Amino acid sequence: MFHYLSKIDNFGAEFKPRITNSEHEHKSIIGGVFTLLVYGVCLAYFIFVLQQWQTGQILPKILIESAVAAFSKFMMPNDLIAISYIRYEDQDIDPFSEQGNILMPMVAVLENNKPISYRSILNNNEVSVYGTNLVEMEQMELVKNMRNDKSQENNKVYMLLITTCKQQYLKPNQTCASESEISNFLNLGLIPIEITVTLQQFSTSDQQLYEVEKRLQFLLQDNLALKADLLFQNTKSIIDDHPLFSNQKRFVYFSDFTVLTQTLSNSNLSKSIIQDDVFIQIAFKIDPIETVQQITYVKIGEMLAEVGSIANLLLTVSWFIQQFNKEELENKIIDEIISVYYPQFKQITKIKNCMGRTIELRHEKEKINQKEFNKWYNKVRQNVIIKLSIVNQIHEISRLYFILRSQANFQSMIRFQDYGIQLPNKLFEKQKDEINNELPSRDFKIEDYDIESSKIITNNLCDEDLNILSYRLNKDK
Structure with a gap:
């Protein structure tokens, strides 16, 4: 059992013999x-x-898909849409002023194409960049029911209508301009009206929605009416910002819109919804195609x-x-081995240029013929490379064994299996003779084991015999 456990050990240590006395690699x-x-x-x-x-x-990975939604309901934020008059001169009259009003913005709410609400949104809360009154629309709840599903809410559309001032729609502290003032203003020709739509975008850096304004400019004419549909594109952003696992957050907002416009006669447009003359009619709807974007952070x-x-x-x-x-290691080992056989080799000095190329060779003070040295070195190098192979090392060891075997019989050779340096007596608390008596007996035959010669050889060995032929010991001399 333990044997098989050791076989599957995946953390085994490999023995690496040292290249030199202190280097494993x-x-x-x-x-x-x-x-x-x-x-x-x-x-x-x-x-x-x-x-x-x-x-x-x-940047995160963003996958954008488009889908058709049969039913959608969206509560648009406050101050999403604002209307203002573009004034080029400071003395120009502001038609959206609450006092002496000329153009009145109206909101009509239609449910299944039938008006259910009609009121003025004339107010004076903000001032536009042109110094004129900035009229902001109220919060709108848009509903889109493409298939007229009775189980869902009915279609609900908001319309912005710009008409001339009507006394019945005024709020307290608001007044209309006289008919002559209204007529004179409309006779000026093209009247520039600006619609500001505040949309939202998702910021991938701080994961928050931020507002983006988009402006539309229309030209109002007395005898013509402009009809426009603003189709708001509903966007669903699914955010996955967890550093390891999935953690989805959702944002739903209007990111853009499409404008469809056409010009009609003033009388034809007004009678379709209300009885008042209408110069500009803008319908706010939800685009049936919505965008779904999946944002996955890294x-x-x-x-x-x-x-x-x-x-x-x-x-x-x-x-x-x-x-x-690898090449430098091989060259270093080869030079070390050459020095073993040719001790003068390690006394050779190489003089190199800035590119590392050898330009001169010297042995002590004597200059060496570089051409002849290279021939000799290449020849010796090839021989040393052969000596480095394992097969060649085993071959040379086997030759040494055969030489020794030719000088001694088998029984004499086998005695050396148990010969070695004895441990110093000072290491043991017992006497040497007591220790020898406690040593286990060997299964050698008496006639095959020369006790006297064993003692002579063993007693003549000492600690210095451990490294007497060591390469490092001879190199340090």
């Missing part, structure tokens, strides 16, 4: 510089992306994946540094 200055560069760039990019993510500067996983892609690219480039280190 070869590392270079160029590799260190590039490592700092790679991880420095990755860390800087991660901090940059994290800062953008926290401040909402990373998750932590996507952000880390983006940073990881940059890291992978840089680590791919690091392959060249690995190849450089």
